[in-house]
Amino acid sequence: MLKGGAQVRYDPLTGEWITMASHRNDRTFMPPADQDPLAPTAPGGFPTEIAEAGYDVVVFENRFPALSPRNGGEPGFVDGDPLWPTQPANGRTEVVCFSSAPQGSFGSLTAHRARTVIEAWADRTAELGRQPGVEHVFVFENRGKEIGVTLPHPHGQIYAFPFVPPKAARMLSMASDFATRTGKNLFREILDAEHRAGTRIVATSRHWTAYVPAAARWPVEVHLAPHRDVPDLPALTDAERDDLARIYLDVLGRLDRYFPGPEPLPYIAGVHQAPVRAGRDLFRLHLQVFSVLRAPGKLKYLAGVESAMASWISDTTPERIADRLRSC
Amino acid sequence: MLKGGAQVRYDPLTGEWITMASHRNDRTFMPPADQDPLAPTAPGGFPTEIAEAGYDVVVFENRFPALSPRNGGEPGFVDGDPLWPTQPANGRTEVVCFSSAPQGSFGSLTAHRARTVIEAWADRTAELGRQPGVEHVFVFENRGKEIGVTLPHPHGQIYAFPFVPPKAARMLSMASDFATRTGKNLFREILDAEHRAGTRIVATSRHWTAYVPAAARWPVEVHLAPHRDVPDLPALTDAERDDLARIYLDVLGRLDRYFPGPEPLPYIAGVHQAPVRAGRDLFRLHLQVFSVLRAPGKLKYLAGVESAMASWISDTTPERIADRLRSC
Numbered sequence: 001m002l003k004g005g006a007q008v009r010y011d012p013l014t015g016e017w018i019t020m021a022s023h024r025n026d027r028t029f030m031p032p033a034d035q036d037p038l039a040p041t042a043p044g045g046f047p048t049e050i051a052e053a054g055y056d057v058v059v060f061e062n063r064f065p066a067l068s069p070r071n072g073g074e075p076g077f078v079d080g081d082p083l084w085p086t087q088p089a090n091g092r093t094e095v096v097c098f099s100s101a102p103q104g105s106f107g108s109l110t111a112h113r114a115r116t117v118i119e120a121w122a123d124r125t126a127e128l129g130r131q132p133g134v135e136h137v138f139v140f141e142n143r144g145k146e147i148g149v150t151l152p153h154p155h156g157q158i159y160a161f162p163f164v165p166p167k168a169a170r171m172l173s174m175a176s177d178f179a180t181r182t183g184k185n186l187f188r189e190i191l192d193a194e195h196r197a198g199t200r201i202v203a204t205s206r207h208w209t210a211y212v213p214a215a216a217r218w219p220v221e222v223h224l225a226p227h228r229d230v231p232d233l234p235a236l237t238d239a240e241r242d243d244l245a246r247i248y249l250d251v252l253g254r255l256d257r258y259f260p261g262p263e264p265l266p267y268i269a270g271v272h273q274a275p276v277r278a279g280r281d282l283f284r285l286h287l288q289v290f291s292v293l294r295a296p297g298k299l300k301y302l303a304g305v306e307s308a309m310a311s312w313i314s315d316t317t318p319e320r321i322a323d324r325l326r327s328c
Numbered sequence: 329m330l331k332g333g334a335q336v337r338y339d340p341l342t343g344e345w346i347t348m349a350s351h352r353n354d355r356t357f358m359p360p361a362d363q364d365p366l367a368p369t370a371p372g373g374f375p376t377e378i379a380e381a382g383y384d385v386v387v388f389e390n391r392f393p394a395l396s397p398r399n400g401g402e403p404g405f406v407d408g409d410p411l412w413p414t415q416p417a418n419g420r421t422e423v424v425c426f427s428s429a430p431q432g433s434f435g436s437l438t439a440h441r442a443r444t445v446i447e448a449w450a451d452r453t454a455e456l457g458r459q460p461g462v463e464h465v466f467v468f469e470n471r472g473k474e475i476g477v478t479l480p481h482p483h484g485q486i487y488a489f490p491f492v493p494p495k496a497a498r499m500l501s502m503a504s505d506f507a508t509r510t511g512k513n514l515f516r517e518i519l520d521a522e523h524r525a526g527t528r529i530v531a532t533s534r535h536w537t538a539y540v541p542a543a544a545r546w547p548v549e550v551h552l553a554p555h556r557d558v559p560d561l562p563a564l565t566d567a568e569r570d571d572l573a574r575i576y577l578d579v580l581g582r583l584d585r586y587f588p589g590p591e592p593l594p595y596i597a598g599v600h601q602a603p604v605r606a607g608r609d610l611f612r613l614h615l616q617v618f619s620v621l622r623a624p625g626k627l628k629y630l631a632g633v634e635s636a637m638a639s640w641i642s643d644t645t646p647e648r649i650a651d652r653l654r655s656c
Binding site: 009010011012013014015016017018019020021022066077078081083084138140141142147148149157159163165166167168170173174179186189190194196197198212214215216217268269270272288290292299300301302303304305307308309310311312313314315316317318320 | 337338339340341342343344345347348349350394406407409411412464466468470471475476477485488489493494495496498501502506514515517518521522524525527541542543544545596597598600617618620627629630631632633635636637638639640641642643644645646648
């Protein structure tokens, strides 16, 4: 039973921690325009999350946090059985508002504003990584009701996990095996190989390269990697941050032109960073941007093979995606 | 480049094989009722996949197969780089039609017909496991356009993979570690622990138990496990197959009554079987049935945290799901 708030439970079949946050089922879902909780509070108007007349970028705690230091309780076991360890759902879930304007998305920001958001992402990564019990900081931003965005106001989120989440743990384990076998950094080797092949490069700049990975699993997928080995956003120089703002906006613009038609492409963008304490010499910062749209009006559903067996089937090829993105 | 048909590519970041089947993007999508390709061909009518006047259960190869022995080519590397091994997309993808009736689902079958489908699943598992290059047979059936079903005719699918897919490989690795550490079978220990706790049991019969797993990640999720240690469907006795037909129909009925309202619950049901060649003494057959519906009209989307980081957040608890399913 859950006492004292949300809980994470260990799944012995997969070795993964599952967060149980049953209070989140009542969260705000697509409110009317005059009740946008991420807008500045208007004089005499609906009290929003932000008591300011206007803002550039604002970060605050999610009102329906999955992970929070206020989730009390002690480590234990479900029904007292050692098969099922539990922890309190410690950590943080923050909302990053990109603009006080109620519509738009990251791609409609100016380069200057985009740079400010990246600064906020880096600052919060550093700050959250210093919180007790935080093992991993994950920054992401989504667009589109097709992938479950529940508020149209342009915003992203940050999750500070009390464990290293499965995708990060998996990549770290692969990088560790690779280093043991070859003495080399897996992420660096992949970037070098993409440069050598050249067939999947979408855009390059002084400090960054955007490419479609050779085994891309989503209908549209781009990775952005820095040219220098860095573990996370706080390790980027000012010049690298400036450059990231420009190339990320360039990639988002290409995504918007990827399919014909007026509907913007729904996408998920995640910043993959080294865990706070583990593998910081092995991991290498990169961004992953992908879409579930496989054709105008047609979604890639995660059905039996993907959802139940975690095996991906792509309806296209990485080279086709890259060709199309280069010509956009 | 893809020559000679679909290909599977190794993702060095995750160690997973991704199937690239670019011809599938043109597959049939929700055809009109008079063009149901899974109906028996009517005299003088639209030529369907099945040239029979009527049928009980029919199995045939998917017309848009992701995996097929006709996918030619040889193992190699993307752009000649050893980071990215490739294989031809060998294997099979089959369609199992449950009934010649154009509407309905597994849950609307009689126990007798359901038993026939289970017999077909077991027969195809045995037969496909004997095909050269097949490493794993995955039987599944989905219902609902919400999870991407592209044909309303009641049917399921079978994928015979040329590799052990990620979820099966992960469970096997966990079971192997557990056996090394404790000398015990992980799946058996979990079933025994669920019986001891009792709090998540949904239904039991002579040969099977249905329970909500203690770390359930989906809004509605049930596992069905046999009482005897068996690796796969072909290993079930006649009595265990009879009993599976009954308890699976019972569970599907409970799922249909889970939320109020007339809309049937969309679900994905997968049969987790031991790989063809690996870990057959460690793995234990079980069925997993789950839904992406978290409330009437509200889907659980796999957004940033799930899709990009593979970390699951549940909006409910396993005990609540089990309470509700028991009372349905």
